[in-house]
Amino acid sequence: MSDVQVTVTELTYAEFRKEVLEDYRIANLSRQCSIIGRKEVLTGKAKFGIFGDGKEIAQIAMAKQFMNGDWRSGYYRDQTFMFASGLSGPEELFAQLYGDTDITANPSNAGRLMSCHFSTSNRDAGGSPVNLMKRKNSAADLSPTAAQMPRLVGLGYASKLFRNIKELSGYKNFSENGNEVAFGMIGDASTSEGHFFEALNAAGVLQIPVAIAVWDDGYGISVTSDYQTIKSSISEALQGFRQDETGSGILIYRGKGWDYEGLCRIFEEGIRICREKHVPVLFHIEEMNQPLGHSTSGSHERYKSDERLEWEKKFDPIVKMKEWILSSGLAAEDELEKIEKLAENQARKARERAWNNYIEPVRRDKDELLRILENKSCLCRNDKFDKISALTYNLKRITDPVRKDNFITARKLLRYICIDCPNREDVKSSINDWLSKSWDLAHDRYNSCLYNESPSSVLNIKEVKPVYGETPKMISGREVLRDNFDFLFDKYPLLLTFGEDTGKLGDVNQGLEGLQKKYGELRITDTGIREATIIGQGIGLALRGLRPIAEIQYFDYLLYGLQTLSDDLATLHYRTKGAQSAPLIIRTRGHRLEGMWHSGSPLSMVINSIRGIYVCVPRDLTRAAGFYNILLEADDPALVIEPLNAYRLKEPVPENLGEFKVPLGVPEILIEGNDITIVTYGSCVRIALESAAQLKEFGINAEIIDVQTLLPFDLQGVIVGSLRKTGRIIFFDEDVPGGATAYMMQKVLEEQGGFEYLDSEPRTVTKKEHRPAYGTDGDYFSNPGVEDVFEMAYSIMNESDPKKFHTF
């Protein structure tokens, strides 16, 4: 326990009693939702259930300290916290359980996530930012354990920036002097994850207002804490993190999950200090339980001993709260029973309303389809007709259909309408009309909002070309970037960047040289070596309205942050159906330089795991600057991979630094040619250009295309246009065979329909399967070079006209 003096808010006895009884009602309501919810799964109405039973009292106590402007970054046990803070209620919980896609019934995830995955919006329906200070906020929940921890760092760090950067004091929709606390919740077993320790260390180093509760029920599914945590206790394990006389460190409290009074006291004290002094605080809440077991996928009787199960009954927090109320004389048994009944009724009614809201539209769709079939069906009496009537009959019999039932029936029916049936065209068009309308709705329900679809999308922003004087000055690429950043930091007060060596050094390649001095240590900042929480720091800051550029020193090290990028940032807009946006820019540098971990181009690994984030692969630093310029005018997350070996090469300086913009999804044709199209990006562009020069010597005119962005990819069909002209194509990069070249090939040949224009076999040029070896020769024999591209292009030309292009 901390030695700071406790001040409990003064209430009259009547107010206090009322508050306690209301807390008792919320606890019971939440428990009843868990009990009824579990039954809904076991009886087949819902698919999967995970609930917050056993954690009710501590969450109510913590929620008392949750204020407007604060943020929660929790996990799937937090339903009671959400109820108690007024951010959710039983009806929404059931809507989540059924997977209701109606955003008004299920605002947290619109049916895209399972139960107990909450969020609040930071964008309105039109995609504009909302006032975050007029509401309590919750970052969108995730299922991977501890995945909520990296962004917690950013959610807390934002308060520090708002408190300490005076230019930010006017942003009243985002902060009031940085008084907002970021609440983090995590299960005991999940603290075994590296993300937990990394986030805690970062919070301690940064001294930011995060309040973390560890809900300790002694189990991670069936695995007990002796397998999870050193000394079987996270607060013991963290003794070295504890605040000491120097003032740095973390405040650590311990509480018991069933001790209502004690919990109210420690949360009040700890979070007050956290808010006022920006000291991180951790609450280790022990002796919690899970009366209904981990989830609906199994029963805990399989792995808990009889004694443990007995103990769980006795130390059920609601039972204990009741005992405390009775013993303190705040209410009598019958009054509490009335509250219990009321809570049960409220839960039942909420379930019923949520079920009807969910099922009625699906039934209506089914009925509409059946009406079509009853009025217009195949008239032919043959085996096909039997199939049609069987399909119709089977659909009719389903009382609680899912949309899939309707679709399967409609799609299969089309197969069985007789070819010579007089009704054929009529029936077909009616079913197709139903399907087409239903597909559009299904798309909106299940497939929309992977990217920003609102007016603030970067795809709506027009290109502004770099403008050059007659004899532009030639400076190194990193200077172009630095001078461009100078404009950006001047223009956007909310812009800040952080990463390893980003601050004092101005990044390892000096793209920010001198800018920390000019814009201050908080806007251009060094961090520890902790890629996952660098990404998380960016996500949290972006959620809170800032415009962060998180720097990952080398593309190869993005892997440490990839889980956070993939599971959190990439899915964020989709999993909230556009209600939450985090326009984080991740800046890194990659492609060939030196050796295994400084030559990374694992583009397929990245683009295939972060759909939802745009990926820009500029060939030089002017293009990179153009991407930053356009991204900062929009509201989308993006990864920009700067070409490592271009920082020292000379580039002409545009006159409109900070203004020119490179559009996303628009490839650039760098050399026009009629014989063969070579498609590439990033550092490979220079190699392709050199190959084109060598091919020209042999009478081959290659068309060189820089795709510029892999996500999105060639939105206007520039590449297929080139292929139509040349009939031959090579996809070239430094990824593994079958990597991003295969991705580009699929886009051009399948999606853009390029297959029909092929006169020769489409080919790829890539690096070897293994990572690049060290040194010039290691690079030469691992990565593709000018000769490889030349020879591939030449061999294709030789095959098509062996007389003109003889074999070497």
Ligand SMILES: Cc1ncc(C[n+]2csc(CCOP(=O)(O)OP(=O)(O)O)c2C)c(N)n1
């Ligand atoms: C990264 C990851 N690994 C495994 C799982 C499967 N899983 C879901 S919950 C859970 C146990 C978590 O236990 P704890 O953190 O103590 O939380 P509790 O459920 O006990 O509240 C596991 C292993 C997961 N969701 N994510």
Ligand SMILES: [Mg+2]
């Ligand atoms: Mg646990």
